Amino acid sequence: MTTQPFLYVVVCAAGIADDAHKLITAAQDKGWGVGVVATPQGLSFLDTEAIEAQTGYPIRSAWRSPGDPRPLPPADAIAVAPATFNTINKWTAGIADTLALGILCEAYGMGIPTAVLPYVNTAMAAHPAYGRSLDQLRGMGVLIGSYEPHWPKTGGGADRFCWEEALELLEDKIADSPRR
Numbered sequence: 001m002t003t004q005p006f007l008y009v010v011v012c013a014a015g016i017a018d019d020a021h022k023l024i025t026a027a028q029d030k031g032w033g034v035g036v037v038a039t040p041q042g043l044s045f046l047d048t049e050a051i052e053a054q055t056g057y058p059i060r061s062a063w064r065s066p067g068d069p070r071p072l073p074p075a076d077a078i079a080v081a082p083a084t085f086n087t088i089n090k091w092t093a094g095i096a097d098t099l100a101l102g103i104l105c106e107a108y109g110m111g112i113p114t115a116v117l118p119y120v121n122t123a124m125a126a127h128p129a130y131g132r133s134l135d136q137l138r139g140m141g142v143l144i145g146s147y148e149p150h151w152p153k154t155g156g157g158a159d160r161f162c163w164e165e166a167l168e169l170l171e172d173k174i175a176d177s178p179r180r
């Protein structure tokens with residue numbers, strides 16, 4: 001493929017979302033064009049102006065109106081980072097009540113390589129739905145990050161959350177993707 005590959009970074013409302021620029025920079029350094037899709041809750045965690053200046057595209061969060069142009073090029077790959085407990089469980093349940101979830105639910109059927117970097121605490125991770133969701137995502141071919149949940153109310157584990165892991169996980173998939 002001669003054109004620049006395009007990555008969607010789906011940002012959910014987790015405590016470290018304001019560091020999403022780290023993944024954008026890493027992806028751009030590897031030659032990706034990047035567009036951000038934030039959940040409605042996740043949007044308030046982001047510096048919209050800074051992200052839009054960095055990517056050159058508007059952050060998408062709401063559904064566009066029928067007839068409106070598509071603000072982003074089609075995705076060659078998707079990185080969900082950070083991924084919340086809420087969005088992970090809704091995604092696997094097939095709920096598409098946010099634009100981010102609609103894109104993720106559709107990505108499976110379209111065969112778009114997708115990586116997810118969950119950022120949840122141990123209390124959330126202990127809920128039976130969470131383990132079931134991760135198992136289901138693995139079965140769907142979604143690549144899952146290695147972050148181990150942090151203890152609740154401790155300020156999280158931003159220091160050991162590896163944003164670049166999303167790109168590492170996607171690298172092999174991208175090379176094999178029939179979309180490229």
Ligand SMILES: Cc1cc2nc3c(=O)[nH]c(=O)nc-3n(C[C@H](O)[C@H](O)[C@H](O)COP(=O)(O)O)c2cc1C
Binds near residue numbers: 040085088098119
């Ligand atoms: C300051 C703050 C930090 C949060 N951090 C997390 C988090 O790290 N992981 C998580 O799963 N939920 C976290 N939440 C809860 C989510 O924001 C909440 O479940 C929300 O509904 C998720 O929406 P979304 O999945 O559509 O982005 C946090 C909430 C607040 C207010």
